[in-house]
Amino acid sequence: MTSRSAPGGRLAPADLEAVGAVVTGKGQGTIVEADNLDLLAALPDGCVDLAYADPPFATGRVRRLERIRTGEGERVRPGFAGRQYRFEVVSDHAYADTTPLDEHLDALELRVREIHRVLAPHGSLYLHVDWRTSHHVRLMLDEIFGPERFLNELIWAYDYGGRSPDRWPKKHDTILWYAKGETWRFVREAIDRIPYLAPDLVGPEKAARGKLPTDVWWMTIVPPASKERTGYPTQKPIRLLERIVAASSLPGDLILDPYAGSGTTGVAAARLGRRWVLGDRNTEAVAIARRRLAAELETIEAARAAAEPGAAEGA
Numbered sequence: 001m002t003s004r005s006a007p008g009g010r011l012a013p014a015d016l017e018a019v020g021a022v023v024t025g026k027g028q029g030t031i032v033e034a035d036n037l038d039l040l041a042a043l044p045d046g047c048v049d050l051a052y053a054d055p056p057f058a059t060g061r062v063r064r065l066e067r068i069r070t071g072e073g074e075r076v077r078p079g080f081a082g083r084q085y086r087f088e089v090v091s092d093h094a095y096a097d098t099t100p101l102d103e104h105l106d107a108l109e110l111r112v113r114e115i116h117r118v119l120a121p122h123g124s125l126y127l128h129v130d131w132r133t134s135h136h137v138r139l140m141l142d143e144i145f146g147p148e149r150f151l152n153e154l155i156w157a158y159d160y161g162g163r164s165p166d167r168w169p170k171k172h173d174t175i176l177w178y179a180k181g182e183t184w185r186f187v188r189e190a191i192d193r194i195p196y197l198a199p200d201l202v203g204p205e206k207a208a209r210g211k212l213p214t215d216v217w218w219m220t221i222v223p224p225a226s227k228e229r230t231g232y233p234t235q236k237p238i239r240l241l242e243r244i245v246a247a248s249s250l251p252g253d254l255i256l257d258p259y260a261g262s263g264t265t266g267v268a269a270a271r272l273g274r275r276w277v278l279g280d281r282n283t284e285a286v287a288i289a290r291r292r293l294a295a296e297l298e299t300i301e302a303a304r305a306a307a308e309p310g311a312a313e314g315a
């Protein structure tokens with residue numbers, strides 16, 4: 001892994017201003033379309049309380065998700081018993097994940113060094129990877145943060161999609177959690193509780209309360225037909241990000257996601273009353289994340305207005 005100096009400082013003036021407003025607490029959140037190295041260069045040292053980063057996995061493929069409507073359209077797909085179905089593509093989102101592994105790791109290293117710089121002394125980074133890179137990235141994080149700053153190797157386990165004929169199906173991602181300094185945020189009471197595996201062994205009261213998750217998180221992927229689904233490939237479940245944001249930050253904190261995709265981290269931050277700075281270089285991703293955040297903020301505002309004293313009478 002080589003190290004080069006960050007180009008930096010190339011954000012559009014309006015983006016620079018929006019980022020500055022969020023950093024100083026005048027703005028609630030912003031989404032920037034840019035290479036994240038430029039976004040990171042615009043952030044002052046130590047301003048971020050929590051970073052979550054979900055870089056491409058170096059799959060060597062273009063990640064694509066098409067949504068189709070059957071029954072209409074020009075294209076035809078084969079069906080059961082030789083039947084044919086017409087369909088049309090109603091949305092098609094893609095980004096390239098084709099960088100060779102060495103280059104991918106070099107690029108990631110530059111960004112992780114920058115993330116480390118912008119983290120507050122109590123800040124931490126959750127870095128989301130999978131079997132293709134987790135072993136390289138763990139060593140990289142040990143080098144940049146120090147092995148003594150390693151907190152957890154979280155396993156996000158899901159169960160969806162095909163089965164390998166000749167090996168165990170690969171159905172988990174790895175999220176490496178490192179702290180910048182000697183103390184960090186871990187708000188146990190804010191963490192969602194989950195059912196005991198053997199509730200009969202713990203008694204009714206404990207069983208009803210549920211238990212804290214361990215470092216293995218069983219959670220479904222975003223279901224294909226759910227309202228949560230944006231159509232952006234590799235969208236992560238909002239529950240996953242809500243758990244991370246709730247556990248490792250406080251209300252008002254600044255959350256950074258430099259590989260924002262469909263904006264899941266921003267939605268979690270907005271729901272939990274944090275500030276957010278998101279970045280992605282893909283125009284489609286930024287458009288989706290902006291639409292998603294705008295809808296989320298409207299929902300939050302409507303709920304707030306409905307909860308205000310006198311709201312019911314006025315309705």
Ligand SMILES: C[S@@+](CC[C@H](N)C(=O)[O-])C[C@H]1O[C@@H](n2cnc3c(N)ncnc32)[C@H](O)[C@@H]1O
Pocket residue numbers: 034035036037054055056057095232233234235236237258259260261262263264265279280281282285
């Ligand atoms: C795995 S996806 C993130 C998905 C996201 N967590 C979500 O829930 O939708 C990775 C994203 O990183 C973006 N990306 C990759 N390299 C980047 C770079 N150098 N600067 C900014 N964005 C980048 C891609 O465009 C892609 O949207």
